[in-house]
Amino acid sequence: MHIGRYEFPQSLDEAAASIFNEGAVPLGGGAWTNAVSRPIHYALDLSDLGLRYIEDRGREVAIGAMATLRDIEISLTLDSAFCGIFSKALGHVVGVQLRNLVTAGGSVAGRYGFSDLNTVFLALGATVVFHDGATSSCAEFLEAPRNAPFLIKEIRVPKGSxxxxxxxxxxxxxxxxxxxxxxxxxxxxxxxxxxxxxxxxxxxxxxxxxxxxxxxxxxxxxxxxxxxxxxxxxxxxxxxxxxxxxxxxxxxxxxxxxxxxxx
Ligand SMILES: Cc1cc2nc3c(=O)[nH]c(=O)nc-3n(C[C@H](O)[C@H](O)[C@H](O)COP(=O)(O)OP(=O)(O)OC[C@H]3O[C@@H](n4cnc5c(N)ncnc54)[C@H](O)[C@@H]3O)c2cc1C
Missing domain, CATH: 3.30.390.50 (CO dehydrogenase flavoprotein, C-terminal domain)
Incomplete structure (x- = not known):
């Protein structure tokens, strides 16, 4: 993968400005971006934005965009709230090394047909939350046309199912x-x-x-x-x-x- 410029934004607003004004490409784990091997003139590493979390917020669990599939797979919070289905869904994704790298945000943003995570988010009625607090149901997001840039902050999953x-x-x-x-x-x-x-x-x-x-x-x-x-x-x-x-x-x-x- 050839990357021209590589930066670590220090806030969601800074990252969003680079994406919307300069066409920067946000990276999660970079695994799929690397697999398709397209050149990127300006990449944003989101590692410094504090988006790697899984938080129980009472009626829902919030999963930060930089939480890895492995974080999700072994999360006791998710395990107890959702009958262990995240662990079951993700335990077969390639291997632990890849799951330690690839992210919730990258999985949702990519709308990959093969995604195990997105199938679970969809059934649980998850909501995609963007950098500015705007939201979209996972169902709407997966069907939306792919023409406008966006930055995912987190995915919220309602409990009780x-x-x-x-x-x-x-x-x-x-x-x-x-x-x-x-x-x-x-x-x-x-x-x-x-x-x-x-x-x-x-x-x-x-x-x-x-x-x-x-x-x-x-x-x-x-x-x-x-x-x-x-x-x-x-x-x-x-x-x-x-x-x-x-x-x-x-x-x-x-x-x-x-x-x-x-x-
Ligand atoms: C060899 C291989 C096999 C795989 N097999 C499976 C499988 O069987 N099941 C499965 O579910 N998944 C599988 N995956 C996919 C994996 O789970 C991830 O979904 C995928 O790698 C994307 O995650 P990432 O963090 O690497 O994203 P990246 O490659 O970093 O990004 C993917 C896309 O999302 C965008 N993006 C990333 N983060 C954000 C954000 N916060 N906001 C907006 N846009 C963002 C990027 O710009 C890019 O367009 C596989 C991946 C690979 C490489």
Whole structure:
């Protein structure tokens, strides 16, 4: 990766000014930026901004943009608040060395189709918080067009959901063929499916169907079929669209049953 200018801004405002006025590129762990190997004329290292934290704020947990996937994976705060699903979702991302490097902010900002973290954030109803305090639901953010620059400060995850995460990989540390997260709080359900191979999306039909009954185990199979019918799937080297559709119905069913047992 060739970088022309490399700086450590000392405040979010300073970083934002460089991004918006000079086209600077913010770096999280730099792992994906390095993997795609495009030249960067002006890079911002966000390490000095105090954004590496995971804080319990009562009704929600805030995850700073520079928290690494490993921080999230082993966080006791997240483990107890969210049924261990962050640990389950991230424990297969490549290896510990990479997870010690890659960040929550970089994962969300990149809107990667294969992201395990974004599928979990989506199902839990997370909110993306920008440098100036403006917010966007994770669902809106993942669907938004990618033309304007932005700087993510943190991701806020509301507590109180029972949830389950499921995925299938060809090999343990490969990209997922498909990943699914189901979360429920009161009568509301969210069913999120990622690695389709496109970025995670919610199945509104499955969620609505699940909300009509207090016996999710009776509705798990049909919810899986509804999600598979509603969402779009594509082909790549890891699986065909048809295979992913089949997989979706199975993984959603499993996730609904498991989330239901955790209520
Ligand atoms: C070989 C490899 C395999 C992987 N496999 C998986 C996998 O199986 N599952 C999975 O979930 N993930 C996987 N990942 C992705 C990884 O989890 C991260 O999502 C990815 O590396 C981006 O995180 P980063 O910190 O490296 O971001 P960077 O590369 O630093 O940045 C990525 C993008 O986000 C922007 N950005 C970074 N931080 C901010 C911010 N605070 N505000 C605004 N924009 C920002 C950058 O400008 C850049 O455009 C893999 C990554 C690699 C390199």
């Amino acid at each position: 029972a949830a389950s995460y499921q995925s299938l990989r060809v090999a343990a540390n490969d990209f997922p063929i498909l990943n699914v997260c189901v979360a429920t709080a009161a009568t509301e359900w969210r069913v999120s499916v990622g690695a389709r191979p496109q970025a995670a999306r919610l199945s509104l039909r499955a969620a609505e169907f699940l909300g009509l009954s207090d016996k999710p185990e009776d509705r798990a199979i049909q919810a899986g079929l509804l999600a598979a019918a509603e969402l779009k799937f594509g082909d790549d080297t890891r699986g065909s669209a048809e295979y992913r559709r089949e997989l979706c119905s199975v993984l959603v069913k499993r996730a609904v049953v498991e989330a239901g047992q955790r209520i």
